Amino acid sequence: MSRTNIQVLLASRPTGGVQESNFCIVETELPSPGAGEILVKNQYLSLDPYMRGRMNAAKSYAPSVALGEVMVGETVGIVVESRNPQFQEHDIVRGFLGWQQYGFSDGRDLNKVTVTEHLPASVYLGAVGMPGVTAWVGLFEIGKPQPGETVVISAASGAVGSIAGQLAKSKGCRVVGIAGGKEKCAYVVDELGFDACIDYKAGNLVEDLARATPAGIDVYFESVGGEILEAVLGRVNTFARIPLCGLISRYSESQPAGLRNLTSLLFNRVTLQGFIVGDYADAWPSITRQLGQMIASGQLKYRETIAEGLEHAPAAFIGMLKGQNLGKQLVKLI
């Protein structure tokens, strides 16, 4: 059976902000799977901030995407052909097949997932996927929140922050989100159940943060950097923990602002620890099982922003980097 693939390639490296012209969409002819290979038709593509780093020439924690190559990305899809005994046609699988309609795999990087009424395929790219595990690892392995402590979550309405905050609530913490805009803040408080949410675009970040954290800050889940980190460092308690998950405010800056308040780290004996979820591969099955149960039971809530069609992936990605999504940003392949 002859099939045509649609792929989004990295056409050029961005200087500063990402442009749609940094991508190029091509149709290619699809060969048949070789011995041991599986052909997957992708249903959903995950768009994540880390991809911004892969567009640069400089190595981040993983190699760059080469110019002219398919953009990297996590996917959920259906097996349409298999020459691998471990996978059958119609299996639903999660993998890293990239920004393309179809992808091949030898099976080593594919995981079968179970789709149910309460766990649709897309959730395996969000709350029960990499973002959910990132939230879990950062909060519990590094943040180690104790009941009654105050936990602040940046990018609180996003795929990672929304889960991290709800997990902190489940531990009996006071949880304060930071998000951009009234709509996101309302979602974070009313639907996700955070105790408060600060709109950093309202222009009173330092004062609003002080008001929302009367007992100081014990854990700060950091995905943003810049002025928000600075404001938090003015409020941290002794022995505060800062899991450093991302720095989305800096990814597109060639001269990002420095962290000025290093003395707060010293005087308050703060631990600031960068982490990458990929380093916790052994814990992944146990964490996703627990997240799946919490999602299925309704204990954890999530939202998705879904762009329809691979051709809209570049615009959706650019919008996500600007914070235009609510919850997990996905592309539905049609």
Added chain:
Amino acid sequence: MSRTNIQVLLASRPTGGVQESNFCIVETELPSPGAGEILVKNQYLSLDPYMRGRMNAAKSYAPSVALGEVMVGETVGIVVESRNPQFQEHDIVRGFLGWQQYGFSDGRDLNKVTVTEHLPASVYLGAVGMPGVTAWVGLFEIGKPQPGETVVISAASGAVGSIAGQLAKSKGCRVVGIAGGKEKCAYVVDELGFDACIDYKAGNLVEDLARATPAGIDVYFESVGGEILEAVLGRVNTFARIPLCGLISRYSESQPAGLRNLTSLLFNRVTLQGFIVGDYADAWPSITRQLGQMIASGQLKYRETIAEGLEHAPAAFIGMLKGQNLGKQLVKLI
């Protein structure tokens, strides 16, 4: 017996660099010890970078010194009168009696020390005192160096850095110091046994550091901040640890430069942890016992820069903040 005390008071708070005029030296009449009190004649006063923070109005990790009060400081001295059954005349004691000839104590903050041929009284303010314990805690509790790893020590010829580097050598690490000037670097390599020492004043910090750390940096013992920290962040390996012990380059700056390379912390999964030796009081007896044995046996070496007479304490303190001392800066009270 009527005695006259000599005290150094905080006369005014520095704006920027410390001046001698920020201190004032007074003579006062000394009362007799009250019930339960001990009167100590101080022999040595320790001068340490943390004191700079106590001169500011803003709280650091401990309260400020009030204007007109005796400057805080660790001391070793001899008991000259005791109305406390736990201390006898002629006991040699370490305490926090401040910048003064005589001090009173109720005994709770005094520790008797044993002076021997190889452990003179002054060593209890340096290698076997707070600086030595700071080096031990930062290196072993936070830095956790493994044999074969590369450890970089800032302020390498100072009271803390010189011990931290020798301890790292004892664990089989490659140890690279950073110090200001040829004389200090020669001391660090030739006498303390570091593998290399970089003169940050020579103007090639980034290149020199790269040359001295061909396998990258696994542990960075941070006492300085500023450009040295930035240079190190350009060389850290994944999972590097940075015990944050001090930021001497920043203490006198009202607008210190920021830490620009936060992305290195993220991408390399670095742990940056502020610590204060006072938080490890329980471990102090065990650590000082081990340090004392290593000093007495000659395994650990140290040097002292000694100012003679309390009236020279302000100038010696200002010189230490500028890095003019080699090893532990003390004042000998005469």
